[in-house]
Amino acid sequence: xxxxxxLEFFIDPSRCIGCESCVQACSExxxxxxxxxxxxxxxxRSRTTQTTPVICMHCDSPTCAEVCPADAIKxxxxxxxxxxxxxxxxxxxxxxxxxxFGVPKMKSDLxxxxxxxxxxxxxxxxxxxxCASVCPSQALFFGTREEIERLRKRSAAxxxxxxxxxxxxxxxxxxxxxxxxxxYIDVAAAMEEDSLGGDIMLNVLST
Amino acid sequence: MATLPVEKLQIIQEFxxxxxxxxxxxxxxxxxxxxxxKTHCCFCGQQCGIQLKVKDEQxxxxxxxxxxxxxxxxxxxxxxxxYLQGSHPDRLLNAVExxxxxxxxxxPIEYEAAIRRVAEAIKRIQNEHGPDSFAILTxxxxxxxxxxxxxxxxxxxxRTANIDYNGRLCMVSAAAGNKKAFGIDRAAxxxxxxxxxxxxxxSGANVGECAPIxxxxxxxxxxxxxxxxxxxxxxxxxxxxxxxxxxxxxGRDAALFNGILHLMIEHDWIDHxxxxxxxxxxxxxxxxxxxxxxxxxxxxxxxAVKAIQRAAEWWGTxxxxxxxxARGIEHHAHGVQNVLGAINIVLASGRIGREGGGYATITGQxxxxxxxxxxxxxxxxxxxxxxxxxxxxxxxxxxxxxxxxDLPKAGVDAYEIIRKIDRGEIRGLISICFNPQVSxxxxxxxxxxxxxxxxxxxxxxxxNETAQHADVVLPGSxxxxxxxxxxxxxxxxxxxxxxxxxxxxxxxxxKIIQDIAHxxxxxxxxxxxxxxEIFDELRIASKGGVADYSGITYEKIENQFGVFxxxxxxxxxxxxxxxEPGSWNPVAKGSGPFYFPDGKARxxxxxxxxxxxxxxxxxxxxxxxxxxxxxxxxxxxxxxxGPLVEQYPExxxxxxxxxxxxxxxxxxxxxxxxxxxxxxxxxxMVVTTIRPDTIFIPYHWPGRxxxxxxTNSAQDPISKIPEYKACAVRIRKAQGxxxxxxxxxxxx
Ligand code: SF4
Ligand code: SF4
Ligand code: SF4
Numbered sequence: 001x002x003x004x005x006x007l008e009f010f011i012d013p014s015r016c017i018g019c020e021s022c023v024q025a026c027s028e029x030x031x032x033x034x035x036x037x038x039x040x041x042x043x044x045r046s047r048t049t050q051t052t053p054v055i056c057m058h059c060d061s062p063t064c065a066e067v068c069p070a071d072a073i074k075x076x077x078x079x080x081x082x083x084x085x086x087x088x089x090x091x092x093x094x095x096x097x098x099x100x101f102g103v104p105k106m107k108s109d110l111x112x113x114x115x116x117x118x119x120x121x122x123x124x125x126x127x128x129x130x131c132a133s134v135c136p137s138q139a140l141f142f143g144t145r146e147e148i149e150r151l152r153k154r155s156a157a158x159x160x161x162x163x164x165x166x167x168x169x170x171x172x173x174x175x176x177x178x179x180x181x182x183x184y185i186d187v188a189a190a191m192e193e194d195s196l197g198g199d200i201m202l203n204v205l206s207t
Numbered sequence: 208m209a210t211l212p213v214e215k216l217q218i219i220q221e222f223x224x225x226x227x228x229x230x231x232x233x234x235x236x237x238x239x240x241x242x243x244x245k246t247h248c249c250f251c252g253q254q255c256g257i258q259l260k261v262k263d264e265q266x267x268x269x270x271x272x273x274x275x276x277x278x279x280x281x282x283x284x285x286x287x288x289x290y291l292q293g294s295h296p297d298r299l300l301n302a303v304e305x306x307x308x309x310x311x312x313x314x315p316i317e318y319e320a321a322i323r324r325v326a327e328a329i330k331r332i333q334n335e336h337g338p339d340s341f342a343i344l345t346x347x348x349x350x351x352x353x354x355x356x357x358x359x360x361x362x363x364x365x366r367t368a369n370i371d372y373n374g375r376l377c378m379v380s381a382a383a384g385n386k387k388a389f390g391i392d393r394a395a396x397x398x399x400x401x402x403x404x405x406x407x408x409x410s411g412a413n414v415g416e417c418a419p420i421x422x423x424x425x426x427x428x429x430x431x432x433x434x435x436x437x438x439x440x441x442x443x444x445x446x447x448x449x450x451x452x453x454x455x456x457x458g459r460d461a462a463l464f465n466g467i468l469h470l471m472i473e474h475d476w477i478d479h480x481x482x483x484x485x486x487x488x489x490x491x492x493x494x495x496x497x498x499x500x501x502x503x504x505x506x507x508x509x510x511a512v513k514a515i516q517r518a519a520e521w522w523g524t525x526x527x528x529x530x531x532x533a534r535g536i537e538h539h540a541h542g543v544q545n546v547l548g549a550i551n552i553v554l555a556s557g558r559i560g561r562e563g564g565g566y567a568t569i570t571g572q573x574x575x576x577x578x579x580x581x582x583x584x585x586x587x588x589x590x591x592x593x594x595x596x597x598x599x600x601x602x603x604x605x606x607x608x609x610x611x612x613d614l615p616k617a618g619v620d621a622y623e624i625i626r627k628i629d630r631g632e633i634r635g636l637i638s639i640c641f642n643p644q645v646s647x648x649x650x651x652x653x654x655x656x657x658x659x660x661x662x663x664x665x666x667x668x669x670x671n672e673t674a675q676h677a678d679v680v681l682p683g684s685x686x687x688x689x690x691x692x693x694x695x696x697x698x699x700x701x702x703x704x705x706x707x708x709x710x711x712x713x714x715x716x717x718k719i720i721q722d723i724a725h726x727x728x729x730x731x732x733x734x735x736x737x738x739x740e741i742f743d744e745l746r747i748a749s750k751g752g753v754a755d756y757s758g759i760t761y762e763k764i765e766n767q768f769g770v771f772x773x774x775x776x777x778x779x780x781x782x783x784x785x786x787e788p789g790s791w792n793p794v795a796k797g798s799g800p801f802y803f804p805d806g807k808a809r810x811x812x813x814x815x816x817x818x819x820x821x822x823x824x825x826x827x828x829x830x831x832x833x834x835x836x837x838x839x840x841x842x843x844x845x846x847x848x849g850p851l852v853e854q855y856p857e858x859x860x861x862x863x864x865x866x867x868x869x870x871x872x873x874x875x876x877x878x879x880x881x882x883x884x885x886x887x888x889x890x891x892m893v894v895t896t897i898r899p900d901t902i903f904i905p906y907h908w909p910g911r912x913x914x915x916x917x918t919n920s921a922q923d924p925i926s927k928i929p930e931y932k933a934c935a936v937r938i939r940k941a942q943g944x945x946x947x948x949x950x951x952x953x954x955x
Contacts, residue, residue: 015426017415017444019836020854024284027229027850028268034229046864046874047895049415049444133271134282136419137426153430 002078003123006144009132010157011053012175015139018042018051022131022140029119029130035107037083037116038131053140055131056081056103056116057161058171064095064104064115072113079171080120084113100163154178209660209676212305212312215910221311222670223297224842226849238262243270244706247693248286249348249686250839252570253278253420254695255286256768259687259706266293266687266706276768277398277695283419284837284851291848292685293707297669299682300711313670313680318712321679322719325637326726328662328678329365332635338615342369342624342633346640347377349716350691350703351577352741355589355748356717356733357639358582361615363607363732364724368618369633372583373641373840374575375621379926380537381568382579384546388554388809389786390794390802391753392591393576393698396529396565397771397783402427403563406525408436408518410460410549411535411932415444416836418533418569418696428529434521438463439535440831441861441903442896451518454898456509457831458818458933460536464548465813466504467519469496471555476523478557485799486554488810495812507815509898527563528556534571534833538931540819540921548813555810560786560800570696572840577694580754580772581745585618589745590752599752606748607732620927622647622920629656637723639666639683639716644673645841645909648918648929649884666719671843672909682713689715691738692764697783699769700759717741750775751793753802818933819921820883822900826935828866829901830882832914833932842907858908859892860938863899867891870940877941880904882934885916888945902936911947 020040027036043050062081065073072088073095075081084095084104091111095104104115119129123142127133132142141148148157157173211218240260247254256275260268268290271280292298302321303313316324332340343361345354354372361370382392389395401407401424414421422445429435429448437446438453438460446452455463471477472493482489501512508515522528530553536545550566558564570576581589589606592599594617604611619627625643627633629652647653657663657676665674666683674680687706694700709715714722717738724733735741739761750757758774759781770781773792782790786800786808799806822829837854838845845851860878872878874893879886880902889904889912897903904914919934 014448015422017419017422017836019283019415019419019444021282021284021287021419024287024850024854025282028287046893049442049447049896051444128271128273128280130271133273133280134287136278136281136283137415137422138281151427151430153432155430 001124002076003080003118004126005078007123007126007142008145009055009118009129009172010141010148010175011055011172012139012141012152012155013050013052014175015137016051016053017137017139018049019136021134021136022053025130025134026116030121031117031119032114035114037105037114053131054101054103055140055172056118057101057168058118060169060171063098063100063168067094067098069094078124080118080123082117082120083115086112089113100161100166100168209663209678210658211675212307213310215675217310218312218670218675221313224669224847225297226852227291227295227847228849229291238267240267244687244704245272246687246704246706247701248282249289249844250285250573251418252572252575252696253418254573254693254701255282255420257282257286259290261706264707266290274768277697277699278420281420281423284854285839285845288848288850291850292844293687295669295847297847298710298713299668299670299680300713301682302712303680305678312675316679318714321681322722322726324679325664325681325723328635328664329727332661336634338366339368339618340633341365341367341635342627343367344621344624344636344638344641344643345370345372345578345583347372347374347572347575347578348640348686349574349578349583350689350693350738351574351581351700352691352738352745353717354574354578354583355581355745356720356735356741358589359607360720360724360733363609364727364729366613366615368585368615369624369627370583370618371585371621371624372578373621373643373646374572374579374584375927376646376929376931377534377571377575378537378568380539380542380923380928381532381546383543383926384550385568387543387811388547388550391785391792393772393785394567394696395559395785396567397697397699398424400563400565400784401425401529402431404428404433404527404529404565406434406436406521406528408438408522408528408530409445410438410530410532411537412531412533412569413439413441413443413445413535413833414569417571417834419836421569436518436521440898440901451514451521453510453514453518456898457829457901458539458541459508459815460545461541461548461813461815462499462504462507463510463515464545464552465496465499465815466501466508466515467522467552468492468555469499469504470501470516470519471523471552472496474520474523476519477555481557482555485801486808486810487805489555492551492810492812509900522552522556525556525558528558529565529567531567531569533569535932537568538928539933540923540930541814541816542923542928543925544813544815547811551810551813554808560784560788560790562784567696574693576696576698577692577700580694581749585620590749590756591754592752602751603748606744620922622922622927622929625653625656628660631659634661636660636663637666638663638673642671642673642841642843644671644676645843645913645915646906647920648915648931649920650913650915651885652920666716668713669843669847671841681719682711683719684709684713684715688713689717689738692742694772695769698771700756700764700772701769702761702764753794755793819930820919820934822935826882826937828936828938830880830917830934830936831901831903831932832906832918833903834907835905838905838907840907841909846907858889858905858912858914860889861892861894861897861903862938863897864893864895865899866902867893870938872940877944878938879941880917880936880938882917882919882936884919887911887913887916888941902938906931911945
């Protein structure tokens with residue numbers, strides 16, 4: 001069964017509280033069998049409590065699959081990019097190096113690339129992925145576009161990203177503030193300067 | 208003498224904590240659970256709904272419970288990994304007794320023999336020194352049924368006044384403040400009111416880490432246009448995206464609230480009609496805040512004048528609002544005053560008792576609310592009745608079938624029990640799910656006191672740091688091995704369902720308690736056959752009290768996803784929101800919505816005093832303590848769950864770069880923090896997210912890593928909560944790791 005079309009994934013890093021519930025829950029889904037496929041990045045802990053969850057964005061033209069010499073990475077018809085297939089993956093790590101979002105991980109003990117596959121055992125039967133089910137702040141949200149529009153009046157969903165000259169369109173959406181809605185967002189920027197961490201300092205009125 | 212039977216390390220080798228990781232079963236693909244049990248998390252006061260997967264009589268994982276309205280499937284990492292406790296290798300499967308001649312310090316003993324030993328010790332000590340020489344300390348994670356039973360056991364079987372609970376360390380300041388102002392001790396609103404508020408004020412609550420599910424409610428308010436004000440010495444995850452952050456100096460909250468009320472009055476941002484019609488005592492409070500000018504408030508609190516003014520304006524002019532606070536303002540020797548200050552600005556605004564207008568404390572412990580209402584607190588009888596009130600006493604004596612003269616009077620609080628042990632006034636102790644060796648302040652003193660006990664019996668499922676001092680340990684039950692109710696932070700009574708049986712010789716705690724009563728020959732009134740039977744009696748015992756549970760049944764809880772107390776009759780749906788205009792209560796009897804005979808709320812002067820131990824030349828910094836998201840309380844459970852230990856393996860000393868620089872400290876360096884009571888050496892975490900005059904250490908670790916070696920046991924005179932959140936400290940760079948570092952596993 002494919003992932004139902006009306007259900008989409010939305011990420012809102014401004015809501016993330018760094019609790020790692022997503023990381024802990026990801027390892028509980030049957031597709032991943034004990035391995036967590038989501039990463040939590042600290043933007044710069046010395047200056048901010050801002051954290052960012054990183055899941056596979058499920059690109060329309062996945063670079064990871066394009067660079068795979070063994071054709072081990074499959075994108076299913078519903079747009080979900082799967083982990084490498086065990087019989088084919090030669091553990092060359094090309095995908096790890098090529099993915100613009102830094103998502104695939106080489107499990108050297110298994111000699112297999114594993115990555116977020118949207119908890120395919122769950123999402124393909126209409127359930128939410130584990131991370132989005134548990135995320136206490138709903139920084140990770142899985143639902144319909146109507147729901148997200150009702151719940152996030154101040155933000156808009158964006159799914160086109162620029163990395164240098166490469167433009168990537170994804171199945172997964174990032175929530176960005178509506179009043180400063182960019183056409184593209186550059187994910188790398190949030191990781192380079194602690195822009196979000198800096199914002200909070202503007203609100204701090206201390207002596 | 209309850210000294211450790213052998214070296215601590217030897218005990219730890221046998222009984223842990225050892226980190227348990229994923230079970231093999233779950234890794235096997237295609238495993239279908241035999242059944243799925245709807246229940247709740249075993250940890251914090253939010254009590255998230257969760258479904259446990261059971262296979263071959265073991266809990267092997269969870270499934271989000273999307274329908275449960277409070278958390279709608281959301282869970283924090285503790286809830287996700289809690290199932291790993293079930294088949295944990297450290298689990299106590301039989302009774303043990305201390306024996307210094309065996310390597311681990313404890314040897315197995317037959318359950319019946321262990322019960323006989325406990326009963327004999329109780330009899331001997333009480334015969335020699337009177338009934339109050341034996342005390343009982345209980346946990347606030349126990350179901351309400353167990354709390355009720357233990358309260359009854361203490362008073363009817365032990366006949367001691369000295370019973371208290373670890374909710375004493377949690378939210379008793381809020382409870383006392385609430386009772387003084389509203390006549391009732393419960394969150395005024397359900398959390399569903401938060402998203403409809405225009406301003407959300409959060410004081411001393413690290414919501415993101417200690418009540419993570421609440422974050423979604425707060426940010427939904429923000430999404431709807433609310434302004435979020437956070438008051439904390441640290442930029443916690445919830446503070447990061449707030450609209451106004453007030454970096455208060457630890458222990459100065461009453462001053463801030465007085466300063467805000469001063470500005471509200473000055474600018475006439477107050478609800479005169481509400482104050483006139485529904486409150487008493489405003490004039491005296493107004494006079495008391497006259498001196499709290501913005502400048503004085505700023506000088507005392509360390510917050511800029513401009514920020515204080517902005518907060519007062521946002522709060523004062525809002526049409527709807529929600530104020531919440533937690534241990535940050537309550538864990539003080541003046542915690543009740545801080546809470547009263549918070550309530551004063553709520554009452555002056557008139558925004559309470561309506562949709563989108565509310566006030567609440569964020570209960571920290573699983574059943575911090577339900578447990579104390581029904582008898583495990585030294586001064587309370589079931590139904591939140593007062594043990595000193597003769598009418599209340601008579602009512603409970605009738606339910607219990609005893610003479611009023613035989614019902615003990617109010618006992619002393621948990622810390623005073625420890626002091627009485629130290630002074631030799633209390634010689635025997637039973638503890639159940641309480642780990643004061645880690646969780647009480649100044650715990651070197653606690654250790655010394657425990658050593659003096661003539662007899663100590665612990666009921667627990669792991670051999671926690673305090674139980675290591677015991678003479679006999681009775682193997683109790685895990686959360687998923689019993690049924691019963693708990694009351695979560697909104698006041699919603701919910702049902703814990705049994706998923707599996709107790710393993711080995713372990714028993715459900717209520718059975719152990721009744722077995723002791725039986726062995727004492729004092730089983731009268733303690734012969735319940737099930738938690739449901741206990742609940743039925745508890746309903747009768749609470750009838751007509753403030754915390755009236757008489758209309759609540761297990762079936763109703765299931766049908767309604769929980770029932771909010773008070774619920775005084777079978778056809779009553781429960782009370783999600785207190786103090787609604789026209790609402791009835793058994794104290795005011797129609798005179799008004801608040802729980803006083805005249806139905807009016809009370810303004811109380813919130814007196815500001817600095818922390819009992821303020822900074823000086825010798826100890827120039829403030830130490831404040833708190834939690835991290837992957838651990839819970841004394842860590843007795845979470846320091847055994849491998850993935851949670853990995854997430855936050857060690858306590859760190861959080862400090863500002865400016866402070867670190869003064870001492871030549873870099874991130875990750877070893878640093879010694881020292882107070883008048885003790886010291887610890889931990890790694891530094893240098894971050895701009897804390898005030899430069901304050902350091903923070905999380906308290907979940909025991910022994911040499913324990914933050915509570917440092918904290919001050921000064922207590923609030925009214926609530927008796929200890930001053931965990933502020934004491935004077937000094938720091939210095941250490942020359943590398945301390946000697947003991949290499950000896951212990953990370954989670955110890
Ligand atoms: S985000 Fe990376 S791993 Fe995911 S589909 Fe795109 S390229 Fe592949
Ligand atoms: S569960 Fe949600 S809030 Fe917690 S770390 Fe993951 S994305 Fe962030
Ligand atoms: S610890 Fe609290 S927030 Fe976490 S899952 Fe349990 S009840 Fe929910």
